[in-house]
Amino acid sequence: MAQIRIRNTNEWVTGEENVRNFLNKYEVIYEHWNTDKLPEELKENFSLTDEQKQTILKTFDAEIQDLVARRGYRTWDVITLSEATPNIEELLAKFEKTHTHTEDEIRAIISGSGIFIIKGDDATGYFDIVLEAGDLISVPENTVHFFTLTDERKVVAVRLFIEENGWIAYPYEDPNFQKA
Numbered sequence: 006m007a008q009i010r011i012r013n014t015n016e017w018v019t020g021e022e023n024v025r026n027f028l029n030k031y032e033v034i035y036e037h038w039n040t041d042k043l044p045e046e047l048k049e050n051f052s053l054t055d056e057q058k059q060t061i062l063k064t065f066d067a068e069i070q071d072l073v074a075r076r077g078y079r080t081w082d083v084i085t086l087s088e089a090t091p092n093i094e095e096l097l098a099k100f101e102k103t104h105t106h107t108e109d110e111i112r113a114i115i116s117g118s119g120i121f122i123i124k125g126d127d128a129t130g131y132f133d134i135v136l137e138a139g140d141l142i143s144v145p146e147n148t149v150h151f152f153t154l155t156d157e158r159k160v161v162a163v164r165l166f167i168e169e170n171g172w173i174a175y176p177y178e179d180p181n182f183q184k185a
């Protein structure tokens with residue numbers, strides 16, 4: 006289950022209801038997918054073939070179609086990041102810069118873990134949402150955020166998009182921002 010670290014106070018928000026209530030204040034959607042449904046060979050597998058990625062999308066087709074009906078997504082895919090990813094350092098350096106998008110950024114974690122860091126309000130400052138397998142969040146459009154990996158440095162996630170250019174990152178320069 007997802008956990009949140011509030012940077013200004015160094016408090017943690019834990020427990021599904023508390024996490025959902027906290028995120029709702031910032032219009033961040035938080036839902037859960039049952040990753041027990043995955044075929045055994047695809048659980049915690051970070052070097053997926055194209056065919057295996059398609060199997061993941063098929064496994065969660067009902068969940069994807071539900072999001073399509075509710076929120077209008079038109080394309081979706083599976084992304085993997087691990088030490089085996091070519092230019093992983095370059096990619097992470099790009100992901101770790103504060104930015105916004107013109108549409109929401111929705112991710113369902115299938116294996117591994119990841120952290121979305123979101124700019125909250127004056128009371129919270131930035132807060133870190135630590136996600137594990139089964140956690141789904143959607144960062145609202147025009148909300149300042151960035152993504153990074155946890156110490157295990159590997160993740161598989163499903164992404165959904167409305168427009169082809171919806172994922173373009175617009176840099177947000179924050180003079181007070183500290184990465185960790």
Ligand SMILES: [Fe+2]
Pocket residue numbers: 104105106110150151152174
């Ligand atoms: Fe983003």
